[in-house]
Amino acid sequence: MTVTEQLAAKKPLKTWQTGLLAGVLIIGTLVLLKYCQSAGIRHDYNRYLDQWRQILNGAPPWASDNAYGPIHTLLAYLLPFGKMAPKYFMVGLMLIANGLMVYELVLQRGLVKIQLVYLLAVPTNILFLGIGIIYGLNDTLVAAFLIFAVLLMRHKHPFAAGVMIALAGLVKYYPLALLPFIALDERKINWRTIAGGLIVFGAGYLAALAVWGKGPLTAIFFNTTRDAKLLSVLASLQSVFGDGGITGFLIQYNVLFMGLGVALTLLFAWVNRLAWMEGVVAGYLVMLMLYKVGNQQFYLPVLFMVSCLLLLNRKTADRMAVALIPLVLFLSLYQYGYLFASDQYRSELAWVRAYGGFIAFAVNLASVTAVLWITHRQKNRLKPVVT
Numbered sequence: 189m190t191v192t193e194q195l196a197a198k199k200p201l202k203t204w205q206t207g208l209l210a211g212v213l214i215i216g217t218l219v220l221l222k223y224c225q226s227a228g229i230r231h232d233y234n235r236y237l238d239q240w241r242q243i244l245n246g247a248p249p250w251a252s253d254n255a256y257g258p259i260h261t262l263l264a265y266l267l268p269f270g271k272m273a274p275k276y277f278m279v280g281l282m283l284i285a286n287g288l289m290v291y292e293l294v295l296q297r298g299l300v301k302i303q304l305v306y307l308l309a310v311p312t313n314i315l316f317l318g319i320g321i322i323y324g325l326n327d328t329l330v331a332a333f334l335i336f337a338v339l340l341m342r343h344k345h346p347f348a349a350g351v352m353i354a355l356a357g358l359v360k361y362y363p364l365a366l367l368p369f370i371a372l373d374e375r376k377i378n379w380r381t382i383a384g385g386l387i388v389f390g391a392g393y394l395a396a397l398a399v400w401g402k403g404p405l406t407a408i409f410f411n412t413t414r415d416a417k418l419l420s421v422l423a424s425l426q427s428v429f430g431d432g433g434i435t436g437f438l439i440q441y442n443v444l445f446m447g448l449g450v451a452l453t454l455l456f457a458w459v460n461r462l463a464w465m466e467g468v469v470a471g472y473l474v475m476l477m478l479y480k481v482g483n484q485q486f487y488l489p490v491l492f493m494v495s496c497l498l499l500l501n502r503k504t505a506d507r508m509a510v511a512l513i514p515l516v517l518f519l520s521l522y523q524y525g526y527l528f529a530s531d532q533y534r535s536e537l538a539w540v541r542a543y544g545g546f547i548a549f550a551v552n553l554a555s556v557t558a559v560l561w562i563t564h565r566q567k568n569r570l571k572p573v574v575t
Contacts, residue, residue: 452474465497
């Protein structure tokens with residue numbers, strides 16, 4: 189029996205099974221929210237609080253090192269409800285999105301072996317628990333919006349899916365690069381998705397400029413001038429060769445190289461007739477592999493996007509998801525060492541901070557190569573019928 193026949197023959201969940209799944213998801217969500225509360229305020233969330241307090245005191249939102257978008261700024265107005273209120277909001281929305289995604293996965297795939305990908309990528313992954321629950325960084329909000337975009341695209345709401353990509357881009361600008369990928373499905377461009385993304389992002393950004401002046405532009409400029417970080421191969425090259433020469437050149441013009449890489453990946457998706465979800469994952473991985481600000485929190489949404497590959501119900505996407513398990517495990521191991529086994533790789537295991545970018549680049553490159561090779565081999569899987 190083919191995969192398509194198996195999926196067509198799969199029976200819907202019974203009432204008691206649906207109730208049990210809902211119960212497990214609700215209990216799991218509440219447990220994680222309690223863990224989020226117990227973790228308190230840590231890591232970059234302290235910087236968020238400083239930025240939000242300045243905003244409430246009348247200072248310009250981008251007066252300090254605020255590298256984020258307008259939606260991050262608006263979270264300041266949750267502070268009157270408590271300094272943990274923005275964290276609860278972001279983490280809570282991510283967990284709601286996760287619950288909806290899991291329901292879709294079980295509904296579409298059942299409890300099959302392929303679901304091991306989700307178990308490794310999200311609930312047991314230390315990066316998810318560390319960045320998403322303990323730290324509660326704004327990448328949780330990006331992850332939530334991206335999951336909503338995927339689910340809306342699956343349910344034939346392309347305009348709304350584009351809106352969700354735009355909202356993610358108004359939190360942290362880089363997700364906007366995923367808009368053409370989610371709109372491209374086997375050489376067919378869904379212009380409603382493009383329109384939804386551009387209209388909402390444009391309206392949100394123009395509104396921010398009208399209210400706060402050139403502050404949002406300052407954030408974009410700040411992102412282009414930031415130093416290389418942690419999981420970026422450029423950070424490790426700096427550790428070995430310093431800031432001069434080719435390393436300095438690559439860092440200075442990183443945005444151009446990253447943009448070129450993403451554009452070539454989009455061309456690859458077009459030529460090889462990638463499904464929209466396959467393209468999203470491929471584009472995301474290339475973007476992060478080339479981006480100089482290699483903070484591990486940028487990979488949090490990737491864990492969910494890898495899991496979302498399973499929603500396509502096709503062999504190519506399943507193979508992509510399995511091929512990405514080494515990356516998923518690497519991210520979990522890296523965050524375990526960062527959070528529990530060292531002082532964030534400063535004096536303990538300091539070699540990881542200095543040279544970990546080389547390892548991350550190798551794992552990323554292997555993952556990207558595997559993903560592109562799998563899809564390239566299958567480029568003729570859906571040849572048009574000649575009549």
